[in-house]
Amino acid sequence: MGPLLHRVEPLQELMVRVAIVGSGLAGLSAAVDLVDAGHQVDIYEARPFMGGKVGSWIDPDGNHIEMGLHVFFFNYTNLFALMRKVNAFDNLLPKDHTHLFVNRGADVKELDFRFALGAPFNGLKAFFTTPQLNWLDKLRNALALGTSPIVQGLLDYEGAMKTIRALDRVSFQQWFIGHGGSVNSIERMWNPIAYALGFIDCKSISARCMLTIFLMFATKTEASKLNLLKGSPHRWLTGPILDYIKARGGNLHLRHRVIELEYQDSSAGSLVTGLKLGTPDGEIVVQADNYLAACDVPGIQKLIPAAWRRWPLFERIYRLEAVPVATVQLRYNGWVTELGESGSAEAKRKNLAVPSGLNNLLYTADADFSCFADLALASPEDYRKQGLGSLLQCVLTPGDRWIPKKTEEIVAHTDAQVRQLFPSASSLELVWSNVVKLAQSLYREAPGMDPFRPEQNTPVANFFLAGSYTKQDYIDSMEGATMSGRLAAAKILGC
Secondary structure: OOOOOOOOOOOOOOOOEEEEEOOOHHHHHHHHHHHHOOOEEEEEOOOOOOOHHHOEEEOOOOOEEEOOOOOEEOOOHHHHHHHHHOOOHHHEEEOOOEEEEEEOOOEEEEEEOOOOOOOOHHHHHHHHHOOOOOHHHHHHHHHHHHOOHHHHHOOOHHHHHHHHHOOOOOEHHHHHHHOOOOHHHHHHHHHHHHHHHHOOOOOOOEHHHHHHHHHHHHHOOOOOOEEEEOOOHHHHOHHHHHHHHHHOOOEEEOOOEEEEEEEEEEOOEEEEEEEEEEEOOEEEEEOOOEEEEEOOHHHHHHHOOHHHHHOHHHHHHOOOOEOOEEEEEEEEOOOOOOOOOOHHHHHHHHOOOOOOOOOOOEEOOOOOEEEEEEHHHHOHHHHOOOOOOOEEEEEEOOOOOOOOOOHHHHHHHHHHHHHHHOHHHOOOOEEEEEEEEEOOOOEOOOOOOHHHOOOOEOOOOOEEEEOOOOOOOOOOOHHHHHHHHHHHHHHHOOO
């Protein structure tokens, strides 16, 4: 997906007051465009920290905690443009252009996109040469992808996207097997990727979602290349965005929870008249000219007044669901992903002064965490600690079974699976752990759900929507959230 082609400029000379509910990337990106247009923006956040699903904070012992594992692909056009604007782009740490699959017993296989000819040849090379699949699976992979809209997209991107949108009603597994792909390819490669993208597997995720990503990767050489932040999001991502907003007169109000959205009906239609908020100092009512709900799915479902469900746009939102996820942090007294059994490898593994191991995003089909990374290597500014080793951040998907379990049980299970993946790390001690459980996270991008995603403007003239669940071509992601915020700002500004 390319950058939004419009330029956000004010169509009114008078300053407009905009109240934004939610401080995730959707709300923050909208706020940037609105303050750039000269308008007054106030952001209201229920939590004691900003960021939404990219939120992070520091615990009492000085550990940086995140809501999840955040990976930045080079096809995040709108997010990267935003980061450049607020001088945060240099906070990204590029990784090798290869996707690593860690199989049980430290068997690491590559999906290697490094190739001089670029797209689409780098992708073809990656899929034809990966040792993660056997030769028959690779041939069947080629058959499925060769008969996909991706081929059309090499010449006609928008035409291919139209074809892909029409595949929303079938699962990726249904589409892939129907086009000659193999079950083993699903299990060994595509399921870990689907879990990483949407927290659900290939039989549960829409073909539209997966094929959209494939098309972007196939048509843009750098799209599949990834980055991680230097450290924690509140320092290196959302912090600089907020600084930009505040420098232009915007404000963030933490611990301000919406109790009620106040509105008035008339013959001309409905209008929002204020937000009743619970704050540390008691209940208040704030008023603005326009209101933007930059929420996730459960947030917007709680915010919408019951009477508004008479409009189909609002009623459809209640058809959307959110999926659970658990993120586990495990700190060790050595370098877990330093491979090998030799004496020299063991010495590297236990040398805490010199970091060592796999510095990239890692996938696995052999554990309950689909993707993970050693943040002490990949995001060292905040996650590397003197005298300590690896900090593995593991995303448990599907998350349903983990939400009711005790933290100790989750940690013990994840640690045991880490040691199965990396038996050479069996002598290392787990010295610290943390678990963040989200009962409702990304919206469930199941087949047939796309028609229920709302536009950013609504039947209420001064009420707008943002969030990666709203209508845009990208998946529920940081890029999708950023795009939705920009689209919402454009609607508010009349662009």
